[in-house]
Amino acid sequence: MPAPFFSVIIPVYNRISELKRAIISVYAQTCSNYELVIVDDFSDDFFSRQYARLPAEFPGIKIIPSECRGPSGARNTGIKKTAGKWIALLDSDDEWLPQKLKLQNEIIMQTGCQACYTNEKWLQNGVFRNQGKKHHKQGGWIFDLALPICIISPSSIVVSREALKTTGLFCETMEIAEDYDLWLRLTDRFAVEYIDKPLVIKHGGHEGQLSRKYPMIEKFRMQALENFLSWPQADPANRKKALNMLAQKTAIYIQGAARRGHYEEKKNRENKLDFWKTALA
Missing domain, CATH: 3.90.550.10 (Spore Coat Polysaccharide Biosynthesis Protein SpsA; Chain A)
Structure with a gap:
């Protein structure tokens, strides 16, 4: 059949x-x-x-x-x-x-x-x-x-x-x-x-x-962007665009984390972004 x-x-x-x-x-x-x-x-x-x-x-x-x-x-x-x-x-x-x-x-x-x-x-x-x-x-x-x-x-x-x-x-x-x-x-x-x-x-x-x-959907979108950055088949130009988008979303997210007093989460996000910037430099 x-x-x-x-x-x-x-x-x-x-x-x-x-x-x-x-x-x-x-x-x-x-x-x-x-x-x-x-x-x-x-x-x-x-x-x-x-x-x-x-x-x-x-x-x-x-x-x-x-x-x-x-x-x-x-x-x-x-x-x-x-x-x-x-x-x-x-x-x-x-x-x-x-x-x-x-x-x-x-x-x-x-x-x-x-x-x-x-x-x-x-x-x-x-x-x-x-x-x-x-x-x-x-x-x-x-x-x-x-x-x-x-x-x-x-x-x-x-x-x-x-x-x-x-x-x-x-x-x-x-x-x-x-x-x-x-x-x-x-x-x-x-x-x-x-x-x-x-x-x-x-x-x-x-x-x-x-x-x-899950009202904090941006947290999961940032994870998706990190997944894409680690995907071996990603187009290099699109990987760079994804890194820029991750930076934008991280900047907004850590501002909110700071307002809520979530300083450890703020630091973790900053460290993750620094890692990707270094890894893809």
């Missing part, structure tokens, strides 16, 4: 109503050449029992346990356990519009790209919100655009399995900003196509969002 074109991977932890909404949006796709895998990220038994009933409601769906706790581990498990030529990620609290995979498939066929993402709608507590200027999106060689913040939503991107062989998978030691971490490597190595249509609805403002659990 030939491999599907897309492997759709939905990691989930202790959600069922939102998960069903995401699944329904996949089944509504006008492109049918996909497999759908739900990766149970160590959910409580109550939820795992409900996931086990999903194949009866959604024929063809696969439920597999994650090999490593956290969103990175769950996504990586899904990537390793599927066969599609392209990986399509969907967070369990998001949903797709029906033409998403079809339009991305068309772009892939037209351009021969290795990754393609789309615009999105933000729905927070039932109200659609506008994206700020800092979330401006475009296609091409977008490493510079991907440096300050994470501009690519995991739910919006499809990426070839071949590209992931070059970049590596999600960093399983990062609790948050793991997507930013991978996109730095992806945009360093590949041009990324962009569809300027909102083909994803991102739901926010609810309990269970990791961004609410």
Whole structure:
């Protein structure tokens, strides 16, 4: 049996109503050449029992346990356990519009790209919100655009399995900003196509969002920048840009640490930055 074109991977932890909404949006796709895998990220038994009933409601769906706790581990498990030529990620609290995979498939066929993402709608507590200027999106060689913040939503991107062989998978030691971490490597190595249509609805403002659990996301972005600086395949020019961005983020972070009286953390961050400046001099 030939491999599907897309492997759709939905990691989930202790959600069922939102998960069903995401699944329904996949089944509504006008492109049918996909497999759908739900990766149970160590959910409580109550939820795992409900996931086990999903194949009866959604024929063809696969439920597999994650090999490593956290969103990175769950996504990586899904990537390793599927066969599609392209990986399509969907967070369990998001949903797709029906033409998403079809339009991305068309772009892939037209351009021969290795990754393609789309615009999105933000729905927070039932109200659609506008994206700020800092979330401006475009296609091409977008490493510079991907440096300050994470501009690519995991739910919006499809990426070839071949590209992931070059970049590596999600960093399983990062609790948050793991997507930013991978996109730095992806945009360093590949041009990324962009569809300027909102083909994803991102739901926010609810309990269970990791961004609410970890308000100090810049700390994790600095870790991602350090990961990129130590990546042997990084383009030298982009490594220099990443060092400059790390310096900017460190300067802001240590000001906040000083205001809060966290002088040891301030010193640790200063020492880390000095290390990288010396190592890359």
